[in-house]
Amino acid sequence: xxxxxxxxxxxxxxxxxxxxxxxxxxxxxxxxxxxxxxxxxxxxxxxxxxxxxxxxxxxxxxxxxxxxxxxxxxxxxxxxxxxxxxxxxxxxxxxxxxxxxxxxxxxxxxxxxxxxxxxxxxxxxxxxxxxxxxxxxxxxxxxxxxxxxxxxxxxxxxxxxxxxxxxxxxxxxxxxxxxxxxxxxxxxxxxxxxxxxxxxxxxxxxxxxxxxxxxxxxxxxxxxxxxxxxxxxxxxxxxxxxxxxxxxxxxxxxxxxxxxxxxxxxxxxxxxxxxxxxxxxxxxxxxxxxxxxxxxxxxxxxxxxxxxxxxx
Amino acid sequence: xxxxxxxxxxxxxxxxxxxxxxxxxxxxxxxxxxxxxxxxxxxxxxxxxxxxxxxxxxxxxxxxxxxxxxxxxxxxxxxxxxxxxxxxxxxxxxxxxxxxxxxxxxxxxxxxxxxxxxxxxxxxxxxxxxxxxxxxxxxxxxxxxxxxxxxxxxxxxxxxxxxxxxxxxxxxxxxxxxxxxxxxxxxxxxxxxxxxxxxxxxxxxxxxxxxxxxxxxxxxxxxxxxxxxxxxxxxxxxxxxxxxxxxxxxxxxxxxxxxxxxxxxxxxxxxxxxxxxxxxx
Numbered sequence: 001x002x003x004x005x006x007x008x009x010x011x012x013x014x015x016x017x018x019x020x021x022x023x024x025x026x027x028x029x030x031x032x033x034x035x036x037x038x039x040x041x042x043x044x045x046x047x048x049x050x051x052x053x054x055x056x057x058x059x060x061x062x063x064x065x066x067x068x069x070x071x072x073x074x075x076x077x078x079x080x081x082x083x084x085x086x087x088x089x090x091x092x093x094x095x096x097x098x099x100x101x102x103x104x105x106x107x108x109x110x111x112x113x114x115x116x117x118x119x120x121x122x123x124x125x126x127x128x129x130x131x132x133x134x135x136x137x138x139x140x141x142x143x144x145x146x147x148x149x150x151x152x153x154x155x156x157x158x159x160x161x162x163x164x165x166x167x168x169x170x171x172x173x174x175x176x177x178x179x180x181x182x183x184x185x186x187x188x189x190x191x192x193x194x195x196x197x198x199x200x201x202x203x204x205x206x207x208x209x210x211x212x213x214x215x216x217x218x219x220x221x222x223x224x225x226x227x228x229x230x231x232x233x234x235x236x237x238x239x240x241x242x243x244x245x246x247x248x249x250x251x252x253x254x255x256x257x258x259x260x261x262x263x264x265x266x267x268x269x270x271x272x273x274x275x276x277x278x279x280x281x282x283x284x285x286x287x288x289x290x291x292x293x294x295x296x297x298x299x300x301x302x303x304x305x306x307x308x309x310x311x312x
Numbered sequence: 313x314x315x316x317x318x319x320x321x322x323x324x325x326x327x328x329x330x331x332x333x334x335x336x337x338x339x340x341x342x343x344x345x346x347x348x349x350x351x352x353x354x355x356x357x358x359x360x361x362x363x364x365x366x367x368x369x370x371x372x373x374x375x376x377x378x379x380x381x382x383x384x385x386x387x388x389x390x391x392x393x394x395x396x397x398x399x400x401x402x403x404x405x406x407x408x409x410x411x412x413x414x415x416x417x418x419x420x421x422x423x424x425x426x427x428x429x430x431x432x433x434x435x436x437x438x439x440x441x442x443x444x445x446x447x448x449x450x451x452x453x454x455x456x457x458x459x460x461x462x463x464x465x466x467x468x469x470x471x472x473x474x475x476x477x478x479x480x481x482x483x484x485x486x487x488x489x490x491x492x493x494x495x496x497x498x499x500x501x502x503x504x505x506x507x508x509x510x511x512x513x514x515x516x517x518x519x520x521x522x523x524x525x526x527x528x529x530x531x532x533x534x535x536x537x538x539x540x541x542x543x544x545x546x547x548x549x550x551x552x553x554x555x556x557x558x559x560x561x562x563x564x565x566x567x568x569x570x571x572x573x574x575x576x577x578x579x580x581x582x583x584x585x586x587x588x589x590x591x592x593x
């Protein structure tokens with residue numbers, strides 16, 4: 001049974017942070033939700049719960065970074081990209097300090113709490129910040145690697161995590177590279193570029209499409225910024241159609257990043273977006289929300305068919 | 313550890329020079345913030361020339377004290393003081409706010425030697441200063457246990473809720489190596505602070521949060537140095553704030569207490585008037 005991404009995150013924080021005296025962890029009274037509490041248990045002297053004060057937490061992290069420590073900021077994704085944004089911008093982006101923003105409960109994964117707690121615009125906001133790198137892990141193994149990568153690499157970073165269980169995609173020990181997407185499947189008719197939960201769903205969609213004679217490639221574009229433009233353009237040209245799939249608004253996130261790169265790379269192929277269509281969702285079970293707002297396998301299948309159709 | 317009469321006179325003379333040079337610069341470049349620069353002059357001078365441990369020969373020295381100018385719009389005075397201290401040539405003041413300058417409109421850690429943090433948006437600096445103070449206790453660079461972080465706040469900073477979030481956290485985390493100095497000139501961009509956002513009893517507010525509060529005349533370098541000594545003398549687990557009474561536009565009679573001079577370009581007539589006040593040099 002796969003573990004929830006938040007558990008994997010909390011455990012990775014302990015695994016890579018415990019013996020590294022530079023790692024400090026901050027949380028804003030949601031440590032039992034984000035699972036940063038696991039770090040608190042083993043390193044209480046390097047854990048700072050600031051209460052419900054996200055802006056202050058984001059600012060404190062900058063101070064920590066400026067004196068050589070590696071701060072991990074933890075709260076719900078939507079509060080990082082809103083309340084935490086001003087200090088993230090002036091200190092993380094402009095001052096280019098080494099702060100690691102870990103957005104818990106990404107997308108609709110805080111399903112029952114409803115749209116006030118869903119994060120559907122965080123990727124758009126955080127990737128617009130100069131110097132920031134932005135990642136969305138698609139499974140346990142990649143989440144674990146991203147925590148290690150956050151500690152080992154310099155510079156401000158936003159990682160969008162999830163509350164939930166994602167299907168396993170990678171073998172433990174898989175090698176990842178910063179800025180390099182992963183090709184998970186090759187097919188000649190279209191390319192699905194996905195991130196987060198949608199990557200696993202895209203693989204399922206690809207199988208379904210194969211049974212009806214449409215062969216698609218699937219790329220896990222966990223690195224939203226920098227985007228792996230080279231890989232994207234190669235597949236856009238070879239397959240002639242691109243569909244993005246993300247648990248996020250179709251405005252500005254993965255869809256935005258991919259569109260920009262396709263246009264700049266002069267790869268004028270039909271594109272389709274799977275994501276929230278400029279709307280807030282509602283509360284409900286996670287599975288119900290994904291179905292209703294067309295963030296599921298059948299939505300990806302339909303979008304690929306529609307996009308492939310445009311090639312003719 | 314009082315100042316000698318000679319040292320006091322030297323610092324006062326420096327302040328006089330800094331004020332004149334900043335007005336010269338701001339007149340020349342026709343942009344920048346005179347009011348808040350003039351009010352913070354003695355505070356910066358007392359820190360950089362008397363109390364803070366900083367080294368222009370090694371601006372990134374890990375165990376140095378940190379100074380965060382939360383009220384980043386007072387950058388011209390910060391730059392003038394840093395230049396005098398030897399972080400960069402005084403002539404570079406001419407490039408302030410010009411394209412390709414190292415002296416950005418607001419302080420920038422990436423551009424200017426001696427600047428410990430990029431600031432500008434009010435209300436954000438105290439949180440970062442707190443993080444620095446706590447980090448200095450933990451980090452591998454933690455060589456000198458008594459490294460201090462000085463955060464200079466202005467009236468605008470205490471309008472922002474984030475400042476009060478930082479106040480609470482500083483007490484919780486026992487940041488007694490954090491020393492805030494409130495350049496309390498009681499004027500902000502749109503008017504008197506009492507009209508824009510009444511502050512009530514600031515001392516009572518900070519003390520209610522658990523801070524140790526000191527007060528002094530923010531234009532008296534000797535009083536500032538004494539307050540800084542006191543702030544450093546009794547680390548007792550509490551952060552300290554020095555409420556420094558200042559006057560916006562201090563030193564130019566027609567700018568004093570006037571919100572209009574918060575960020576206004578200095579016209580020729582005003583410039584000549586200011587110079588005449590200083591004896592027409």
